[in-house]
Amino acid sequence: MEFFNIFIKAAFIENMVLAYFLGMCSYLAVSKSVTTAFGLGLAVIFVLGITLPINWVISEMILSENGWLGMDLTFLRFILFIAVIASMVQLVEMIVEKVSPALYNSLGIFLPLITVNCAILGGSLFMVAREYNFGESVAYGLGSGFGWFLAILAIAAIREKIRYSNVPPALRGLGMAFILTGLMGIAFMSLMGIDPAALAAGN
């Protein structure tokens, strides 16, 4: 059940976008329509769910002093993590191009840019900083990916509606997106009261 706790915590309480500002670039740029946001969100869940376990293995088995090589190579962490992420994103790009050319075209430049989506690298670095084990890192990856997906879907839906509102010209678009994100962040804070342990126990 601790995996479930970590999933809920990563998705709602410590949401990547709303609590840590990670992945804001693509979050702001791709949230103009719900369908594109949906596709990008799924891609992020997938990439996070795959790269976290792989990076866990790399960091524990190869870079750590107690790993197979028996040397402390943690200074290589950034370079190896980003290489794993870049290759996984390349893989996702090829899959999306094959399965859904329409989505591929609408995501455009933002698909390769998942590589520099801070949420992905941030997930790996948080995983190391919090010393998760293998199972926990899978749960954390899926949970934080799901949280990112929810956030981008919500802001895209709001932005589609707000186009019909009378916003001051200078605040239109980007400025409004920031203020909306702030309000969503406050809304998500009310989820802090959720106690994942109690949920798991069925209370």
Next chain:
Amino acid sequence: MADTAIQEPKVAAPKEPLFGKKERKLITDPLNDNNPITVQVLGICSALAVTSLVYPSVVISVAVVFVCAFSSLFTSLMRNAIPKQVRMIVQLVIIATLVTVVELTLRRFNYPIYKELSVYIGLIITNCIVMGRLEAFSMANKPWRSFLDGIGNGLGYGAILIIVAFIRELFGKGTLFAGSPIQINIIGASNPTTNYLINTAAESGIGTWFSWYANNNLMVLPAAAMFIIGILIWIHRSWNPKLVDIS
């Protein structure tokens, strides 16, 4: 290919002034008309989470200026030798190396702040502004100009970061530069032992004028940074109407 990349700057350097009008524009443009955060919307990720205090924001800003400037310089030096298909990986390796340098330096010389920033140092790698400038500028320009462009964008980014941190720390905690050697306690009555200007002049002084102020906890929340940036964009665009986004 590799030879031309190395020789080119030597040939071109004497023809252009070191600090001409164009070069100065490279630094000043990102501070206003082409600001990385409020106009290009790049690099909002990662580092904004540290803006609840001024001191870590200054450290992150310096790190971003360093990484941005030198990654631009190195990419520009190698631009003719990098094959187009693998340019992203090459750029990421350059950035990751520089960030590792920053991380190790910080760990050696200022461990408390290294601990506080934790993952956010590593996240400079995925700061879109660094990568964005490499793609948009350094791959097509000479080393010296790329270097200046890197400095300019790093400063434009740092400026916004520090403005946001200043507002958040002042109204959220009543202090400035908390955690650094020059901590100043300005406003707020929540902590009576520290609400005076610097540590001197405890009895009289400006500190007592504002002791009625209760710290605003909203400013400490991440949401406050969003509101502040939203309002900064609003002010910036009202003042500079050609930036208004029609859609």
